Amino acid sequence: MSSLTSPQNASASQLKDPSQGFVQAAPAQQGRPSYHHGDLRQALLVAAKQLIAEAGIENLSLRRLAERAGVSRTAPYHHFSDKNDLLCAIAAEGFRRRHQMATLGFDDPAKTMLEKFEDYVLGYIQFAVDSPEEYELMFGRSIWKQQNSTRELRDVAYPCFQHQVDMVRGWQACGLIAGDNPLRTSQVIWGALHGMAKLxxxxxxxxxxQIEEMSRCAIKLFVNNSAYPIDK
Amino acid sequence: MSSLTSPQNASASQLKDPSQGFVQAAPAQQGRPSYHHGDLRQALLVAAKQLIAEAGIENLSLRRLAERAGVSRTAPYHHFSDKNDLLCAIAAEGFRRRHQMATLGFDDPAKTMLEKFEDYVLGYIQFAVDSPEEYELMFGRSIWKQQNSTRELRDVAYPCFQHQVDMVRGWQACGLIAGDNPLRTSQVIWGALHGMAKLxxxxxxxxxxQIEEMSRCAIKLFVNNSAYPIDK
DNA sequence: CAATACATCTTGACAGTGTCAAAATGGCTC
DNA sequence: GAGCCATTTTGACACTGTCAAGATGTATTG
Structure with a gap:
């Protein structure tokens, strides 16, 4: 009785495209008040992202999530082994989205190397600031601590990190960024961006x-000034 | 009855010195099995730090903490208004400790500016890696989110950040580090250290x-190489 | 010394959480 | 149709943070 206030069977489809932002409205679906939901897994992911965006990760409870999805408390356990498993799945989507954004920016042949680096820095910070709750989840504690990370999450996140290393390698090869060890250098640069994002x-x-100003400062610090003098 | 297994009245004194590490054993105190604890606040802080170091922040519960301190579930509420309040107090101790470490390192007149910067970087990373749970608490989400931070925490943390800005100002003044805006520059540098620490x-x-190697890489990237060439 | 005020600590209770076990439900294949 | 099996539900458990009310000492008065 009392659960009638929450929308029932807010199912969602076509959520594969990661480039359209963190929270997506579930497309209205003409009533399927059946016992079996149809695509509860996707619906749960959508509802979870909504709830997280609304109230933060720490306020996401599986029970509220189930209620929001119009389903009983334990239904989610047939699609996610764990709360942690759910969080990992959401984080994995975030990494896919971020990875795609970064790739699009770097593969643009019309941009110079300096422009690519600038866009990378600005884009990273903007990504974090635009969806802070998702960002906090992706790089937060609970996901990565100990053996918490899912195989799927690791499989998605690794190429994302690796891509950063590759980009740094490119910037070093053309002299834009100093140093010789792309892995170490990209750890430092990623660290800086992450720290700024967190602040x-x-x-x-x-x-x-101060986003713009901080980003410009970071770019100036990292770009090899003798080879690529920056006026601004 | 069942609570007799936990030590009673593990009170602690002389905890002011922040330079002796995160977790300190509570000095054995000849039985004071009285109704009033004596110094429950300090005992709680000590026990909390122990529990956090043992099982992480996310596994710290006030009830387990109370049990560890040999006291009833709600006793802590007479010394901390909240769980958040407790966490802020622990984090504040951490900032005091870190601040003192950083000050000691920077004020040593025997060191060159470069050495001071190297020590700062190494010291920061080492601090984080040595007591990861405390570090995670200090810079983690829950403490800083929204209005969660206590006035005490802010009053202690601010000078800690400010000190970093002052150090960067000094390094910029002597040409060790490029750039002109000490605040922005220190935000970037702190960010890099924080990100590396988190990784x-x-x-x-x-x-x-890889601590040493990553730190060396960061130092190389940030130090103005034309004025201060680093061979290593 | 006695009485009272006050800080401290305890017991009881409540709503909320993650998660397991067992039962119910309904779409699928033979 | 019968039966399998994924899916969903109800019930339950241990655990959490926190409030209210009472119990117990310590300190401060008279």
């Missing part, structure tokens, strides 16, 4: 008005 | 064997 997201002595 | 702590495509 911005949590508002620790910073706010979103 | 190391969570073991994301890294492990502690």
């Amino acid at each position: 911005l997201i949590d508002g620790i002595y910073t706010d979103s008005a | 190391l702590i969570d073991g994301i495509y890294t492990d502690s064997a």
Whole structure:
């Protein structure tokens, strides 16, 4: 009785495209008030992303999620072995989305290497600030701690990191960025971006008005100034 | 009856010195099995740090903490308004400890500016890796999100950040580090260190064997190579 | 010393959580 | 149609943070 207030069977389809933002509205589906949901897994992922965007990861409970999806408390356990498993699946989507964004930016032949690096930095920060809750989930503690990470998550995240290394290799090859070890260098650069993103997201002595300025400062610091003098 | 297994009245004194590491054993105190604990607040902080070091922040519950301190479930609420309040207090201790470490390193007149910077980088990473759970608490989500941070925490953390800005100002003044805006530059550098620390702590495509190498790489990237050539 | 105020600690209770076990349900293949 | 099996539900358990009310000491008055 009391659960009638929540929408029933808010199923969703065609969620494969990761380039359209974090939260997507589930397309209205003409009533399927059947016992079996149809595509509960996707519906749960959609509802979870909504809830996370609304109230943060730490306020996501499986029970509220189930209620939002119009389903009983334990139904999700037939699609995700665990709460952690669910979170990993959402994070994996985030990595796919981020990976695609980064690839699109880097493969544009019209851009110079410097422009690609600038776009990479700006894009990274913007990605984090635009969907802070998703970002926090992707790089937060619970997912990566100990053996928490799912095989799927690792399989998706690794190419994402690897791509960063490859890009850095390219920037080093043309002299844009100093140093010789692309792996180490990209660990430092990723670290810087991650740290800045965290400062911005949590508002620790910073706010979103400083995004541009902080990014420019980072670019200036990392770009080899003798080879690529930056005026601005 | 069943709670007799946990030690009663494990009180602690002289915990002011923050330079002796994260977890400190509570000095044995000849039985004070009285109704009033004596210094429950300190005992709780000590026990909390133990539990966090043992099982991580996310596994710290106030009830287990109370049991460890030999006290009833709700006793902690007379010393901390909240679980969040407790966590903030522990984090504040961490910031005090870190601040003191950084100050000691920077004020040593025997060191060159380059050495100070090297020590700062190494020291930061080492601090994080040595007590990962405390580090995660200090810079983790829950503490800083929204209005979660206590006034005490902010009052302690701010000088810690400010000190980093001052150090960067010094390094820029002598030409060791490029750029002109100490605040922005220190945000980038702190970010890099934080990101590296997180990678190391969570073991994301890294492990502690690479601490030295990653730190050296960061130093090389940030130090103005034309003014301060680094051979190594 | 006695009485009272106050800080501290305890017991009881409540709503909320993740997750397991067993039963119910309904679409699928023979 | 019968039966299999994925899916969903109801019930239950241990655990969590936190509030309210009572119990117990310590300190401060008279």
